[in-house]
Amino acid sequence: xxxxxxxxxxxxxxxxxxxxxxxxxxxxxxxxxxxxxxxxxxxxxxxxxxxxxxxxxxxxxxxxxxxxxxxxxxxxxxxxxxxxxxxxxxxxxxxxxxxxxxxxxxxxxxxxxxxxxxxxxxxxxxxxxxxxxxxxxxxxxxxxxxxxxxxxxxxxxxxxxxxxxxxxxxxxxxxxxxxxxxxxxxxxxxxxxx
Numbered sequence: 513x514x515x516x517x518x519x520x521x522x523x524x525x526x527x528x529x530x531x532x533x534x535x536x537x538x539x540x541x542x543x544x545x546x547x548x549x550x551x552x553x554x555x556x557x558x559x560x561x562x563x564x565x566x567x568x569x570x571x572x573x574x575x576x577x578x579x580x581x582x583x584x585x586x587x588x589x590x591x592x593x594x595x596x597x598x599x600x601x602x603x604x605x606x607x608x609x610x611x612x613x614x615x616x617x618x619x620x621x622x623x624x625x626x627x628x629x630x631x632x633x634x635x636x637x638x639x640x641x642x643x644x645x646x647x648x649x650x651x652x653x654x655x656x657x658x659x660x661x662x663x664x665x666x667x668x669x670x671x672x673x674x675x676x677x678x679x680x681x682x683x684x685x686x687x688x689x690x691x692x693x694x695x696x697x698x699x700x701x702x703x704x705x706x
Contacts (some may be wrong), residue, residue, distance in 0.1 A: 534571030
């Protein structure tokens, strides 16, 4: 069997959609991103990649803090609204009920099932890597605190089925989760080479 060569792209599935929060000019602002990932477990580090001209980047760089809020599928319209409208043109400070944690400058969404409060430890402009005139900025943040309501937890950790996160595909569609198909580090014990 021959594999087809396809257009090169960042094809990683699934891509979780998050609402990144930052205080910009004294007001909370939120931007949906799917370019987000885990960097390290201990200490807990997360990365977000946001186009360098995005309004949210101003607040992240100014305060050296940001939040990562996981919206549930019931928040799809308001999440997409935040992506359609720039905080430079639309005041997003009143869209959500907001709270602040230990860092005081990383706004978090009360109704989002999961909130991660982050302190920037490194910023990487991707144009230094790509040579492109305009590109993304990668912010690596240390998670200072995590927040979730009891409802979204099972055995004191976030439960993916209860969170009902929004997923994104590179063809600009939103998706939702399906079902659990096996326990990691267990299901492989059943493998037998044929």
